[in-house]
Amino acid sequence: MKKITVLGGGIAGVEAAIYLRKEKFDVTLISNREYVYIYPISIWIPTGEKTLEDVSLSLIKLGDRHGFQVIFDEVVNIQAKENKVLLKNKGEYTNYDYLVLALGASKLKPSGGENTLTVCGDPEQAVMLKNRLEALVQRGQGKIAIGFGGNPKDPSAVRGGPAFEVLFNIHHFLHKKQLTNNFQLTFFAPMENPGARMGDSVVDEMNKMFKTLGVETRFGKKITQFVPDGVVFEDGSKLDSDLTMYISAGTGHNALKDSDLPLSNAGFVKIDDYCQVEGMDNVYAIGDTAALSGPEWKAKQGHVAEVMARNTAHNISTREAGGHDFIGYEKHLSILCVMDTGNGAVYIQRDDVHAKMTLMPLYGHWLKKSWGIYYKLSKMGKIPRLPGM
Numbered sequence: 388m389k390k391i392t393v394l395g396g397g398i399a400g401v402e403a404a405i406y407l408r409k410e411k412f413d414v415t416l417i418s419n420r421e422y423v424y425i426y427p428i429s430i431w432i433p434t435g436e437k438t439l440e441d442v443s444l445s446l447i448k449l450g451d452r453h454g455f456q457v458i459f460d461e462v463v464n465i466q467a468k469e470n471k472v473l474l475k476n477k478g479e480y481t482n483y484d485y486l487v488l489a490l491g492a493s494k495l496k497p498s499g500g501e502n503t504l505t506v507c508g509d510p511e512q513a514v515m516l517k518n519r520l521e522a523l524v525q526r527g528q529g530k531i532a533i534g535f536g537g538n539p540k541d542p543s544a545v546r547g548g549p550a551f552e553v554l555f556n557i558h559h560f561l562h563k564k565q566l567t568n569n570f571q572l573t574f575f576a577p578m579e580n581p582g583a584r585m586g587d588s589v590v591d592e593m594n595k596m597f598k599t600l601g602v603e604t605r606f607g608k609k610i611t612q613f614v615p616d617g618v619v620f621e622d623g624s625k626l627d628s629d630l631t632m633y634i635s636a637g638t639g640h641n642a643l644k645d646s647d648l649p650l651s652n653a654g655f656v657k658i659d660d661y662c663q664v665e666g667m668d669n670v671y672a673i674g675d676t677a678a679l680s681g682p683e684w685k686a687k688q689g690h691v692a693e694v695m696a697r698n699t700a701h702n703i704s705t706r707e708a709g710g711h712d713f714i715g716y717e718k719h720l721s722i723l724c725v726m727d728t729g730n731g732a733v734y735i736q737r738d739d740v741h742a743k744m745t746l747m748p749l750y751g752h753w754l755k756k757s758w759g760i761y762y763k764l765s766k767m768g769k770i771p772r773l774p775g776m
């Protein structure tokens with residue numbers, strides 16, 4: 388039985404390990420976290436609707452359920468041509484026939500970034516956001532700034548959706564406490580039209596929502612640095628803030644920098660449509676780690692990561708059986724997003740044909756919450772999986 392090692396235990400890595408086991412491979416997953424962190428539902432940690440535990444699923448339990456081994460360690464380098472992975476604690480690791488890279492992405496580091504918190508990095512930061520928000524509520528008033536930044540080298544690595552979601556959820560949270568008049572909420576981004584990738588109608592709708600809710604905006608100004616009490620822009624102006632959440636754009640994973648893997652300008656792993664790494668016979672890359680090809684509006688998303696993972700399991704299995712019926716991911720590239728607003732949601736669909744959004748009142752909020760429950764139960768095999776999910 389061929390040995391396949393998956394690096395990374397996030398949304399892509401877990402799906403790959405499960406589907407590689409379905410193809411009867413001997414699978415080992417290496418992760419620096421003991422759990423898969425379900426980022427899409429972590430947006431509710433700052434407002435206390437979800438805990439870290441709610442948003443996590445044990446990799447050991449997943450491994451037991453599906454029959455893959457799990458090693459907890461940190462990947463620090465990869466020399467793929469020599470079939471070698473360097474682990475922080477266990478040293479050199481060579482025990483595989485195929486390698487699947489699913490390490491996610493690193494983040495660009497803005498000047499003064501230590502003065503901000505994010506829901507898109509270490510899970511602990513989401514909890515720190517909750518604590519800081521609670522402290523402001525105790526104080527009874529404050530200024531909160533929420534924003535995201537770009538990566539000119541790879542726009543697909545920009546993560547704006549959760550910034551909108553956290554902002555709307557914080558507004559709803561303050562509204563329930565009848566505190567909106569005591570707080571100033573500001574949304575900021577260096578681009579003129581944040582969210583434009585999702586379509587013009589989305590940008591218009593978001594701007595309308597900001598106006599209705601009394602959220603101020605600062606768009607189209609580059610950020611010079613973050614300071615303890617705010618954000619400084621290129622024209623010298625400053626946005627005062629007691630609490631700043633900033634989602635830095637993604638960049639290639641740090642552990643890949645000194646590897647022998649082919650990397651894009653932004654540091655993501657170059658792959659073909661079948662997720663095979665360019666010029667590497669036995670290495671595949673999936674999810675946020677990979678450089679996506681396709682339309683300019685493409686985005687690194689969880690559902691794309693899962694398609695890439697399932698395709699990779701199929702493609703390796705087909706190859707081992709001597710077949711050529713490989714499946715590509717590019718035709719599955721679309722932005723599908725249920726953007727939560729705390730008391731409802733906005734469904735966004737962007738593909739070659741559509742750039743549309745649909746308002747979903749309260750049921751949209753519960754739909755997204757239900758997806759989180761579905762994710763956990765279906766991955767643990769407690770309920771059947773829906774087609775394509």
Ligand SMILES: Cc1cc2nc3c(=O)[nH]c(=O)nc-3n(C[C@H](O)[C@H](O)[C@H](O)COP(=O)(O)OP(=O)(O)OC[C@H]3O[C@@H](n4cnc5c(N)ncnc54)[C@H](O)[C@@H]3O)c2cc1C
Pocket residue numbers: 394395396397398399400417418419420422423424425426427428429430460461462463489490491492506507508546548549642673674675676687688689690691692723724725
């Ligand atoms: C707040 C938020 C909300 C989102 N909402 C949505 C949404 O609504 N819909 C949607 O489709 N997508 C959403 N996304 C995007 C989606 O979560 C990502 O595209 C997806 O998580 C990518 O999966 P991945 O496995 O490639 O990366 P990750 O999920 O980041 O997983 C990477 C894994 O690798 C591990 N790892 C990292 N470095 C190392 C190392 N050196 N050694 C060992 N292990 C390592 C990490 O611990 C992690 O488990 C959201 C993202 C965020 C941050």
